[in-house]
Amino acid sequence: MPTPGQGRRYHHGDLRAALIDTAIELIGERGVRNFSLAEASRRLGVAVSAPYAHFADRDALLAAVTVRAFNAFVADLLPGLPPDSDPAEQLAAMARGYVRFAASHRPLFEVLYQVGLDKARFPEIAAAEQPLDEAFDACVIALADEDPALAADDLATAVEATAHGHAMLLLDGDFGQGPAAVEEAADRAARAVLALLLGRQAFRKSSDIAPQPDPG
Amino acid sequence: MPTPGQGRRYHHGDLRAALIDTAIELIGERGVRNFSLAEASRRLGVAVSAPYAHFADRDALLAAVTVRAFNAFVADLLPGLPPDSDPAEQLAAMARGYVRFAASHRPLFEVLYQVGLDKARFPEIAAAEQPLDEAFDACVIALADEDPALAADDLATAVEATAHGHAMLLLDGDFGQGPAAVEEAADRAARAVLALLLGRQAFRKSSDIAPQPDPG
C-alpha cells in the first residue's frame, strides 16, 4: 500500500480531469520541468500506472494541460477588453491583460511557452491557440482599415512580442516581486504598445525607412 | 568499466572547461531540462564523480554555463553596433543582433532565460549580465539627453522586451524555420524598436497618456 489517501483524498469519477488539475498544481509548485506523472499519481492516491488509461504518456497529459491553458488565457483576456473603444486602446488593454495573466496564472503561462511539445503530434494545441491570435489580428486589422498602407501582420506580431517580452521579464524577476511589480510591468507593456502604434509608420508597406545594415 | 573513451577522446588538462563545453553541447541536443551531469561525464569519458572536483553540484555547473553565455552574448552583440550612429539606429541594431543571437546560439540563449537558477546563490550571473543592460541603457540615455522628459528606464525595458519577445516567438516557431525566419524576426524586431522610438512620447514623464506617477 503506497500510502493511499495520503495528503489528498482520492477521486472516483474523473481521473482524467483530476490529473490535469493536479498537473497544474504541481507545475505551480515545482516548475514544468520537474513535473512528473508519478508524483501526480501519488498526490491523487492512485497507482502510478493509472494515468496510462487516460493518456498515452507524459507529453499527452502536458498537451491536455496546454489546451486548457490556452482556453483559460482566452477566457481571461478577451471579456475584459473595453468594448467599442478604438483599436489602439484595445491593444493596450490586451497587452496589460497578457502580462497580468502571466503573473496570475503563472503555471499555465509556463506550460504555454516553456514546455516545448511537438506541435505536429498535438494539433489540438494550435487550434486552442487560434482565438488568441485572431483577437490580436482583429484589432490590428481595424487599424489597417483606417490606414491601408499598414503592414498589419507585422504590427500584430510586434504587439504580441511586446506583451510577451514584458511578461517574460516580469516572471524573470526584472520588475521585482509582488503585485506592484505586476502592475508596473502591465502598465509598461500597455504604454509600449501605445508607443508602437504611435510610431507605426515604421511598419508601413513600401516604407522608405532604410533597411538596417547587417553588422556581420 | 563504464566504456571509457567511448565516442569522444578524454581530456587531460582542463576538465572544468571541458565540462562547460560538453554541457552546452548536450543542452543543444536535448534541452536544458534533460541535461545531466552524468551524461556529460560519460561523454567526456570520465567518472561520474569527476565533476565534483570542479563544481559543487549540477547547478554550479549550470551557473558557469550561464556566465559564459552572457559573456558570449555581449561579445557577439556589442562589437557589431554601427559606431557613431544615432541612438535609435543603435537600438534597432541591438534588437536585430539580439534575435540573431537567440537563433545562432540557441542553447546558450535557453540557458540564459529558461534555467532559472537561484540568483542569490550565484551573484556572478548578475555581474555577467550587467554589460548587456548597460549597453541598452547607454543608448536610451543618449536619447533622453536630447529629450529630457523621456522616462529612460521604462523605454530601455520596453526595447529589451521587444527584442526578447521577438526572439522567444522565433524560437517557438512562430516565424517558421530556417535562416529566412531568423532574418524575418530580426527585421521585425528592429522595425518594432524604431516604431517604439518614433512613438516614444507615450513614455514621457508626466505623460497624460498614462496615469502613472513618475518614479524618478
Place this chain on the structure above:
DNA sequence: GTCTATATCCCGATAGAC
C-alpha cells in the same frame, strides 16, 4: 478503470583508494 508488482533505466551525490 484501477491496482499490484515489476522491469529497466537514469540521476545526484558520497566514501575511500590511488
Place this chain on the structure above:
DNA sequence: GTCTATCGGGATATAGAC
C-alpha cells in the same frame, strides 16, 4: 584530480489480476 564502487532515490512504462 581522478577512479571504483555504491547508496538511495525517482522516473517511465508494461504485464496481468480484479
